[in-house]
Amino acid sequence: MTAPLSEFELIARLAARLKPPGVPGAVGIGDDCAALPDGGGFLLLTCDAAVEGRHFTPGRTSHAAIGWRIATANVSDIVACGGRPTAALVSLGVPPGLPPETLDALYDGLARAAGHYGFDVLGGNVSGSGQLWVDLFMLGRAGRFISRAGAQPGDLLAVSGPLGDSAAGLALLLQGKAPPTPPPHADALMERHLRPLARLDLVEPLAQAATAAIDISDGLASELHHLAARSGVRLDVEAERIPRSPELIACAAAMGWDPLRMALGSGEEYALLFTVPRGGGLSAFGGLGTRIIGEVRAGAGVYLDGEPLAPAGWDHLRPPT
Amino acid sequence: MTAPLSEFELIARLAARLKPPGVPGAVGIGDDCAALPDGGGFLLLTCDAAVEGRHFTPGRTSHAAIGWRIATANVSDIVACGGRPTAALVSLGVPPGLPPETLDALYDGLARAAGHYGFDVLGGNVSGSGQLWVDLFMLGRAGRFISRAGAQPGDLLAVSGPLGDSAAGLALLLQGKAPPTPPPHADALMERHLRPLARLDLVEPLAQAATAAIDISDGLASELHHLAARSGVRLDVEAERIPRSPELIACAAAMGWDPLRMALGSGEEYALLFTVPRGGGLSAFGGLGTRIIGEVRAGAGVYLDGEPLAPAGWDHLRPPT
Numbered sequence: 267m268t269a270p271l272s273e274f275e276l277i278a279r280l281a282a283r284l285k286p287p288g289v290p291g292a293v294g295i296g297d298d299c300a301a302l303p304d305g306g307g308f309l310l311l312t313c314d315a316a317v318e319g320r321h322f323t324p325g326r327t328s329h330a331a332i333g334w335r336i337a338t339a340n341v342s343d344i345v346a347c348g349g350r351p352t353a354a355l356v357s358l359g360v361p362p363g364l365p366p367e368t369l370d371a372l373y374d375g376l377a378r379a380a381g382h383y384g385f386d387v388l389g390g391n392v393s394g395s396g397q398l399w400v401d402l403f404m405l406g407r408a409g410r411f412i413s414r415a416g417a418q419p420g421d422l423l424a425v426s427g428p429l430g431d432s433a434a435g436l437a438l439l440l441q442g443k444a445p446p447t448p449p450p451h452a453d454a455l456m457e458r459h460l461r462p463l464a465r466l467d468l469v470e471p472l473a474q475a476a477t478a479a480i481d482i483s484d485g486l487a488s489e490l491h492h493l494a495a496r497s498g499v500r501l502d503v504e505a506e507r508i509p510r511s512p513e514l515i516a517c518a519a520a521m522g523w524d525p526l527r528m529a530l531g532s533g534e535e536y537a538l539l540f541t542v543p544r545g546g547g548l549s550a551f552g553g554l555g556t557r558i559i560g561e562v563r564a565g566a567g568v569y570l571d572g573e574p575l576a577p578a579g580w581d582h583l584r585p586p587t
Numbered sequence: 588m589t590a591p592l593s594e595f596e597l598i599a600r601l602a603a604r605l606k607p608p609g610v611p612g613a614v615g616i617g618d619d620c621a622a623l624p625d626g627g628g629f630l631l632l633t634c635d636a637a638v639e640g641r642h643f644t645p646g647r648t649s650h651a652a653i654g655w656r657i658a659t660a661n662v663s664d665i666v667a668c669g670g671r672p673t674a675a676l677v678s679l680g681v682p683p684g685l686p687p688e689t690l691d692a693l694y695d696g697l698a699r700a701a702g703h704y705g706f707d708v709l710g711g712n713v714s715g716s717g718q719l720w721v722d723l724f725m726l727g728r729a730g731r732f733i734s735r736a737g738a739q740p741g742d743l744l745a746v747s748g749p750l751g752d753s754a755a756g757l758a759l760l761l762q763g764k765a766p767p768t769p770p771p772h773a774d775a776l777m778e779r780h781l782r783p784l785a786r787l788d789l790v791e792p793l794a795q796a797a798t799a800a801i802d803i804s805d806g807l808a809s810e811l812h813h814l815a816a817r818s819g820v821r822l823d824v825e826a827e828r829i830p831r832s833p834e835l836i837a838c839a840a841a842m843g844w845d846p847l848r849m850a851l852g853s854g855e856e857y858a859l860l861f862t863v864p865r866g867g868g869l870s871a872f873g874g875l876g877t878r879i880i881g882e883v884r885a886g887a888g889v890y891l892d893g894e895p896l897a898p899a900g901w902d903h904l905r906p907p908t
Binding site: 284287305414 | 591594596597600601604605606608609610614616617620621622623625630632633634635636637638640641642647673675676678680681683687691694695697698701702705707708709710711712713714715716717720722724726781801847888904906
């Protein structure tokens with residue numbers, strides 16, 4: 267009997283059983299998307315699933331929000347690789363007796379996301395299942411493929427905007443019954459958890475300037491470690507430069523929460539972490555709300571104000587909390 | 588309270604909530620694959636899932652066989668549209684405490700299929716789940732897209748080879764304990780259920796000659812109805828022309844089974860049903876074991892020896908048997 271593997275140990279173990287891609291220039295496991303060279307650019311491929319009892323609890327999250335969020339998760343993976351989404355297939359696991367209105371709502375959320383982000387839902391599959399799950403496969407197109415592996419010592423480290431709102435919104439949702447006096451901005455923070463937005467507005471500047479990028483789906487701390495390991499660099503972050511929204515700061519103060527902890531651990535926010543060359547690299551991002559949070563150095567590991575930072579992200583195989 | 592929807596009623600209901608594809612020439616819901624025009628040909632997209640307790644029972648089917656079969660199911664969809672598979676993503680639902688060796692075996696089956704059929708497994712996703720499921724998303728490439736909708740009155744109706752072996756193999760597997768004297772060819776028939784082969788050898792002749800094609804994944808009777816409805820034609824089948832293997836005939840005789848019923852209802856066999864123009868259309872298929880089973884007429888519906896034939900296929904939302 268061995269100890270259970272983490273998500274990332276399992277992925278590494280399974281990846282080792284597969285042959286490397288036979289197509290020259292193809293990108294396999296290790297980035298936010300896989301990619302195939304196509305007509306001078308890249309065809310991007312990604313997938314992400316939402317499972318009842320793991321990623322959502324019926325009654326707490328509307329099914330329209332589930333449809334929107336699973337689309338947003340996939341779009342964010344495509345944006346992180348420098349592309350725009352083009353098409354999706356949706357695969358459903360449907361438990362016996364599920365009211366069809368539930369799936370109507372899920373599809374309405376998905377259809378709204380398709381309209382917003384500009385992709386077509388071209389088809390999919392329906393299977394019987396013990397619990398509801400939705401698995402979305404998405405294709406995208408990029409001129410240049412932005413990998414997690416391209417960060418260079420000397421680059422600046424940046425994020426796409428304020429972090430932690432989603433974690434605060436989730437914590438408020440998980441409290442269930444509203445407190446007699448809800449904390450400030452509770453509704454706005456819960457809405458940011460339920461209706462996150464993938465940053466399609468960053469595609470062009472990322473394609474123009476980023477040396478590496480990664481979608482913050484499992485929390486900033488966790489993604490910093492992925493980026494450092496894949497690029498073979500050390501990342502130094504200054505805590506006070508990590509952007510936090512005024513709404514998060516006010517709510518956290520009222521609730522006695524630590525906004526920095528929330529910003530470091532907030533997943534499902536679909537913000538991006540990326541690196542740009544020092545000197546002019548950030549000029550492409552003017553007015554888009556991106557913030558420098560630190561720098562890339564030669565070495566290994568992740569440091570917050572000079573101290574080693576633990577990864578502490580969301581593990582998809584950990585029991586739900 | 589309404590009656591539960593069938594798989595096909597549900598798909599039609601959900602499809603109605605989506606916009607038609609915005610890309611000119613794209614193919615959406617209704618064929619074995621979706622498709623996007625790409626470089627003078629088509630990029631094909633399909634997905635198919637295997638769910639524990641629905642499509643397989645642990646202990647009865649090896650996990651290597653599950654990996655092989657889910658790949659074969661997807662490849663067969665791509666062949667039915669006239670293409671070859673190029674790349675796949677694999678999405679896993681992993682229950683707590685699943686021994687990693689189980690997934691090793693599943694990936695070994697998948698890797699063998701990737702080598703055999705010539706596609707790359709480029710990545711995927713891992714989610715926690717209450718039960719094991721594997722959802723495979725596959726891309727392929729076709730010069731010409733073969734739809735279910737192209738059958739013309741006057742065309743001949745054909746299948747790719749003997750039908751019913753898989754149903755017989757499954758029936759033998761479901762009996763559990765081997766009878767004291769196993770029926771003839773029991774092992775060969777069970778093997779055909781567990782290790783079906785997608786007909787990659789038919790891609791070129793289909794691309795050259797087929798007017799319509801469909802993968803027989805849910806049973807011949809069911810697929811005849813899909814083809815007739817989508818093409819807007821009547822299909823007339825002669826029972827004695829439906830090919831059955833000598834192994835099936837001998838085993839069915841010993842077990843008291845009706846081989847015709849098995850041939851009409853056998854799913855997961857990954858045989859193909861297709862139509863070709865009369866006069867020369869079949870010459871491309873010489874030596875590949877295909878058989879004419881009837882003809883396409885003006886009208887609607889499916890007739891077996893002149894009598895209306897009920898669809899009676901596998902419904903993915905029906906309770907498992």
